[in-house]
Amino acid sequence: MEAIAVIVNGKQQRITAPPDEPLLWVLRDQLQLTGTKYGCGEGHCGACTVLLEGKPVRSCLTQVAAAAGKHVITVEGLEQNGTLHPVQQAFLREEAFQCGYCTSGMILSAVALLGSNRTPTEEEIVHAMSGNICRCGTYPRIVAAVREAAQATKG
Amino acid sequence: MSSVPDRELALEIKQHEVNGDLHWFELDRRDFLKLFGGGLLICACGAKTVAQESGGRGGGHELPKDIAAWLRIAGDGQVTVFTGKVEVGQNIRTSLAQQVAEELRVPIESISLTMGDTDLVPWDAGTFGSRTTPTMGPQLRTMAVAAREMLLNLAAQDWHVEPSALVASDGRIANPKTSQSRSYGELTHGQKLVKVIEGDWPLTPATEWKIAGAAVPKVDGTAFVTGKHQYTSDMSRPGMLYGKILRPSGFKASLVSLDDQAAKELSKVTVVRDGDFVGVAAPDIWSAEQPLTTLKAQWKVPPQLSNRELFAYLKANAGKHDQEPADVTGSVTKAMAAAEIKLSQSYTVAYIQHAPLEPRAALAEWQGDKLTVWTGTQRPFAVRDELAAALRIPSQNVRVLVPDTGSAYGGKHTGETAIEAARLARAAGKPVKVIWTREEEFTWAYFRPAGVIEIKSGAQRGGTITAWECHNYNSGPAAINVPYDIANRLIQFHPVDGPLRQGSYRGLAATANHFARESHMDELSQAVGMDPLQFRLKNTTDDRLRGVFEAVAGKAAWGKQKSTPERGFGMAGGFEKGGHVATIAEVEIGPAKTVRIRRVVEAFECGAVVNPNGLRNQIEGAIVMGIGGALFEEVRFADGRILNQHFSEYRVPRFKDMPQIDVVLVDRKDLPSAGAGETPIVGVAPAVANAIFAATGERLRALPLKPG
Numbered sequence: 001m002e003a004i005a006v007i008v009n010g011k012q013q014r015i016t017a018p019p020d021e022p023l024l025w026v027l028r029d030q031l032q033l034t035g036t037k038y039g040c041g042e043g044h045c046g047a048c049t050v051l052l053e054g055k056p057v058r059s060c061l062t063q064v065a066a067a068a069g070k071h072v073i074t075v076e077g078l079e080q081n082g083t084l085h086p087v088q089q090a091f092l093r094e095e096a097f098q099c100g101y102c103t104s105g106m107i108l109s110a111v112a113l114l115g116s117n118r119t120p121t122e123e124e125i126v127h128a129m130s131g132n133i134c135r136c137g138t139y140p141r142i143v144a145a146v147r148e149a150a151q152a153t154k155g
Numbered sequence: 156m157s158s159v160p161d162r163e164l165a166l167e168i169k170q171h172e173v174n175g176d177l178h179w180f181e182l183d184r185r186d187f188l189k190l191f192g193g194g195l196l197i198c199a200c201g202a203k204t205v206a207q208e209s210g211g212r213g214g215g216h217e218l219p220k221d222i223a224a225w226l227r228i229a230g231d232g233q234v235t236v237f238t239g240k241v242e243v244g245q246n247i248r249t250s251l252a253q254q255v256a257e258e259l260r261v262p263i264e265s266i267s268l269t270m271g272d273t274d275l276v277p278w279d280a281g282t283f284g285s286r287t288t289p290t291m292g293p294q295l296r297t298m299a300v301a302a303r304e305m306l307l308n309l310a311a312q313d314w315h316v317e318p319s320a321l322v323a324s325d326g327r328i329a330n331p332k333t334s335q336s337r338s339y340g341e342l343t344h345g346q347k348l349v350k351v352i353e354g355d356w357p358l359t360p361a362t363e364w365k366i367a368g369a370a371v372p373k374v375d376g377t378a379f380v381t382g383k384h385q386y387t388s389d390m391s392r393p394g395m396l397y398g399k400i401l402r403p404s405g406f407k408a409s410l411v412s413l414d415d416q417a418a419k420e421l422s423k424v425t426v427v428r429d430g431d432f433v434g435v436a437a438p439d440i441w442s443a444e445q446p447l448t449t450l451k452a453q454w455k456v457p458p459q460l461s462n463r464e465l466f467a468y469l470k471a472n473a474g475k476h477d478q479e480p481a482d483v484t485g486s487v488t489k490a491m492a493a494a495e496i497k498l499s500q501s502y503t504v505a506y507i508q509h510a511p512l513e514p515r516a517a518l519a520e521w522q523g524d525k526l527t528v529w530t531g532t533q534r535p536f537a538v539r540d541e542l543a544a545a546l547r548i549p550s551q552n553v554r555v556l557v558p559d560t561g562s563a564y565g566g567k568h569t570g571e572t573a574i575e576a577a578r579l580a581r582a583a584g585k586p587v588k589v590i591w592t593r594e595e596e597f598t599w600a601y602f603r604p605a606g607v608i609e610i611k612s613g614a615q616r617g618g619t620i621t622a623w624e625c626h627n628y629n630s631g632p633a634a635i636n637v638p639y640d641i642a643n644r645l646i647q648f649h650p651v652d653g654p655l656r657q658g659s660y661r662g663l664a665a666t667a668n669h670f671a672r673e674s675h676m677d678e679l680s681q682a683v684g685m686d687p688l689q690f691r692l693k694n695t696t697d698d699r700l701r702g703v704f705e706a707v708a709g710k711a712a713w714g715k716q717k718s719t720p721e722r723g724f725g726m727a728g729g730f731e732k733g734g735h736v737a738t739i740a741e742v743e744i745g746p747a748k749t750v751r752i753r754r755v756v757e758a759f760e761c762g763a764v765v766n767p768n769g770l771r772n773q774i775e776g777a778i779v780m781g782i783g784g785a786l787f788e789e790v791r792f793a794d795g796r797i798l799n800q801h802f803s804e805y806r807v808p809r810f811k812d813m814p815q816i817d818v819v820l821v822d823r824k825d826l827p828s829a830g831a832g833e834t835p836i837v838g839v840a841p842a843v844a845n846a847i848f849a850a851t852g853e854r855l856r857a858l859p860l861k862p863g
């Protein structure tokens with residue numbers, strides 16, 4: 001097995017894994033970045049969402065080889081110099097979670113959305129996030145948190 | 156007298172039992188005081204305990220068997236509360252800490268909760284039935300009050316004054332006259348002080364709460380938004396392997412033959428066959444899939460029912476386990492004969508799945524004949540016993556720990572995954588972690604029971620209901636009784652040996668029984684020609700129920716807007732487990748008869764509110780989950796297999812399904828606090844069904860609701 005180079009949260013990582021192994025398991029089990037969650041393994045829940053070159057992808061369906069030479073951001077990589085990302089802060093303020101299992105995926109989907117659209121409407125938030133499941137049903141709070149984060153990052 | 160709650164508790168626990176073990180292999184209490192260093196230890200007895208009180212310095216008691224919880228104040232003032240309850244997203248880690256902080260007069264930050272660790276916490280039946288707030292809450296508060304009094308006494312002794320001259324606040328005892336002040340930690344003088352308490356202690360009334368009753372943010376919230384919180388599925392141990400189970404091709408299967416040669420030849424792979432259990436363990440999760448695919452198994456699966464024949468089957472197979480009716484009052488036969496208006500209808504609910512976003516997971520580690528298992532379960536002690544029985548070891552040799560878990564909704568009462576991990580770990584001689592796939596979760600977990608509910612009713616033209624007969628087949632007895640004043644009643648639950656493995660669910664059968672009853676109430680209100688709200692109010696004198704109906708009607712401006720073919724309004728309400736709920740749904744009917752829920756208004760009252768923000772979160776979440784059961788969720792099955800075992804086929808509520816949600820909290824500071832994780836779900840389905848009827852004139856009597 002050849003090592004695969006991936007830049008995870010700004011750090012070069014050399015990964016030895018079968019090229020078709022999902023990025024999800026590499027992140028979780030080799031790099032101990034367990035903030036990225038398994039919820040279905042089939043692309044239907046969004047719990048495993050990470051950013052690949054700034055775009056949200058389902059890490060359960062992304063082969064590690066597809067990330068070779070690319071930048072991956074996980075929930076652990078959002079904090080900057082000890083300050084939480086505005087989306088993380090907004091989730092905390094709105095308490096936009098219960099069990100918290102969907103939260104990493106939700107936050108990364110939201111970060112990606114705000115990366116491409118700094119002032120999303122409620123409809124745009126709903127559309128962009130509908131692939132993420134919160135089984136605890138905190139959707140209204142998540143929408144509020146994303147709006148709030150958009151406000152906070154606007155100026 | 157105490158036999159009534161005991162009976163209710165027994166029934167409650169029974170309803171939470173899951174029929175059928177998934178696996179069967181062929182195969183004193185601890186001296187816990189030693190665990191504690193110096194400081195103050197308070198133990199609270201359960202309700203039935205004989206007095207065994209002992210104060211004074213020195214400690215070293217044998218503890219009574221039915222201690223409910225304990226609380227420790229360490230020399231540094233840190234407070235640790237030990238409880239068998241677990242956190243699965245319902246926010247009790249926060250709400251319980253608030254209550255302790257309130258009574259102990261300490262900042263909430265100085266409190267930590269040790270939850271669901273069977274070696275460290277007192278025995279507990281489990282976290283279900285919305286019992287944490289009404290039972291564990293007061294027990295913890297009582298302990299905190301007792302601890303505070305002990306500390307006051309200690310300071311009084313030290314300073315030679317009356318305890319009543321002193322005040323406790325902010326983790327210190329102070330003498331306002333002399334401005335002497337000492338922290339709780341200092342007061343214990345590093346000694347071990349033990350006190351076992353029981354009975355009633357003067358709790359702080361809700362009207363005086365400062366920390367309880369406030370919207371305190373979730374404890375450890377930051378750990379969830381940074382991904383730092385370790386769920387069971389995130390944990391690891393040195394040398395840990397990953398386990399996978401070979402699933403049979405159907406339910407009730409027996410293993411005819413197994414060829415595991417190819418798998419056994421793979422390096423670093425452990426293959427276990429024990430009875431009908433076949434599993435593998437490998438160094439990483441991806442490579443554990445591979446040996447699984449090389450296993451060639453032949454299963455024999457007996458012919459089994461499909462969901463198409465389900466309801467006929469449930470009716471046909473009732474009667475074997477019938478018990479006394481839940482309620483027989485007056486004569487339904489006579490009242491029906493005399494009734495001016497008569498109705499008879501049948502309602503059904505499908506099997507549904509909890510689908511917690513974190514699938515079942517367990518990590519098992521053996522040390523000699525001692526077993527430690529981390530797993531997300533609502534019943535750590537029951538899982539400990541399941542492990543002991545399945546692995547043929549004494550319960551004392553098993554320790555179960557429950558990290559805060561990725562939700563449960565009544566779906567994680569059992570220890571299948573724990574048993575699987577433990578069995579594999581024993582064979583491999585290394586720790587093993589098992590995480591169920593979504594498919595496994597949809598198939599091999601248990602289901603909310605399906606059911607048929609038949610209601611016959613009679614009323615006078617003026618709107619008074621005179622007769623009510625209700626038979627529930629299989630779905631369960633929770634909330635089967637009517638909250639309306641009806642003189643003649645016959646209400647009975649008929650258990651059936653259902654075709655699928657079934658068990659507890661958020662609110663148990665209260666969702667099904669509310670759906671049937673509140674749909675029927677709507678039908679009856681049509682039949683007598685009364686407004687659904689007026690009809691309900693006319694038939695109940697229960698103030699708390701009237702209170703939530705009036706609150707929800709006010710908030711939603713009930714009656715202001717008339718239903719049209721495109722837009723309908725419906726209501727439902729009831730009570731269960733101390734929570735009173737009334738729900739109004741507004742639905743929009745699309746051209747192809749599609750249903751879109753536009754708005755849900757819900758009034759909820761569960762006594763004194765402990766944390767309004769946490770409570771709102773629970774209510775909103777329950778409403779959202781209720782939308783799934785109302786409109787989409789249904790397990791389809793045939794021949795011992797589940798036909799929709801993926802999120803692409805089993806539709807759960809998503810962002811796009813969200814209505815506007817308005818929650819009205821009715822805070823009754825004069826009433827004891829009740830739990831709220833379950834009851835807010837019960838009104839959603841009937842309110843939506845009634846709203847669909849109001850718009851379309853089509854009465855839907857089956858969940859999920861499918862118009863057209």
Ligand code: FES
Binds near residue numbers: 042060
């Ligand atoms: S785990 Fe990747 S989408 Fe569900």
Ligand code: FES
Binds near residue numbers: 098133136137138
């Ligand atoms: S908070 Fe539990 S799944 Fe979203």
